[in-house]
Amino acid sequence: MPLQRLPLPTIRRQRLYALLVLVAQAGIAVTGSIVRVTGSGLGCExxxxxxxxxxxxxxxxxxxxxxxxxxxxxxxxxxxVALTLLLFLAVVRAGRRREIKVLALISGLGIIVQAVIGGVSVWVDLKWYAVALHFLPSMLLVWIAGLAYVKVAEPDDGAVTRTYPPLLRRLAALCAAAMTATLITGTMVTGAGPHAGDATVAPEDRLNLPIVDLTHVHAGFMYLLLGLVIGLIFALAVSEVDSAAVKLGAWLFAMILIQGGVGMIQYWNDVPEALVPVHVAGSGIVTGLTAVLFALGLRRIGGAATVTGSTAGDAEHAAAR
Structure with missing residues (x-):
């Protein structure tokens, strides 16, 4: 079916699709953690x-x-897959700029890659490194979905504008780097922890490093992330930038505190199964918020394409009225 036969999506509808993709990308990581803590990883062998x-x-x-x-x-x-296809078709139908189309396309292709990685982890009987490599791309896809959520709201003909100083955007990038290190070390803690994903996984297939030491390294990167976010919030506040960025930073700060609290409870109670999906959900939320905060630093401001986001789409919408 030619794309022209599809309804012309407004910015609001495109953003809804982007939000659904963002939630689903984070959500499937949570269901994956449920697979792991219930020992169902080889339920399909x-x-x-x-x-x-x-x-x-x-x-x-x-x-x-x-x-x-x-x-x-x-x-x-x-x-x-259906949600990412919906988003991709919507931004293509609306004639959105290349940046947005690429983000939507990567979101869809990433799911296919993730499915293959998941298959490989089953083929190698859930070795810890395969499980880690399955989780980390999920967080990357959450990041990409967060960027898309911000970008689809911007008119394509708007002027590219730094909404907060370049130095602060570098600080936001440092926050992302610290978050990445926190996620990586978190997968290592998981690899050495009690939840292997299936009862048949042999001890030699786990990460044989002291879990206490790994936990301290993981917590250290979390504290680094927390400190950088605090610094970014204060810097944004005194720079008198868009209050939305400051509020979002405050939400990110709160979520990191909650994540740290959940992690401590896990550490003190031998990683209860029920808290693992909660911690994974928190990882997705922190990743998404960090992505949105970073994207807010460089935006397209103004522009006349406020209905569909593209000048061609807006012209078609006006002609159809």
Whole structure:
């Protein structure tokens, strides 16, 4: 079907699609953590099939609950594909600028790459490094979705404007770097921790490093991130920039504190299963907020394409009225 037959999406609708993609990208990481803490990682023992000769669960091939959880997580991939396709078609139909189309395309292609990485992690029987490499790209896709959420709201013909000083945007980039280090060390803590993803995973397939030391390194990067965010908030406040950035920084600060609190409770209580998805959800929220805060530093301001975001789309919308 030619794209011209599709409804012409407004900026508001495009942003809704971008928000849904952002939530779904973070959400599928949470369902993946549920797979891990319930020991359902090999509920489907192969990929892309669930079991040899069958794409769906097979009675008796593995515990029914484990099969249901792992297969359900795989099905969510198709929901995410549908949402990213919806966003991509919307921005292409509206004739949005190249930057936005690329972000939407990467979001969709990234899901396919993630599915392959997930399949590889099953093929190698959930070795810790494979599980880590499955989680980290999810956070990268959350970051990209956060950028897209900001960019689709900007008219394509607006003037590229620094909404806060270049030095502060570099500080926002440092926050992103500290967050990345926190995420990486967090996967290492997970790799050495008690939740392997399946009861059959051998000890030699786990990360055999002292979990206490890894936890301290992970916490150290979290404190670094917290300090950088505090510095950024104060710098934004005294620079008299858009109050939205300051408010968003405050939300990011609060979420990091909550994440730190959840992490401490996990550490003191031998990583209870119920808190793992909560901690993963917090990681997605922190990543998304950091991405949006970074994107707010360089925006397109003004412009006349306020309906669909593109001049061509707005002209078509006006002609159809």
């Amino acid at each position: 192969t990929w892309p099939q669930c079991h040899p000769g069958s794409f769906t669960p097979v009675a008796g091939a593995a515990p029914a609950l484990h099969q249901a959880i792992e297969f359900g997580n795989r099905l969510l991939t198709f929901v995410l």
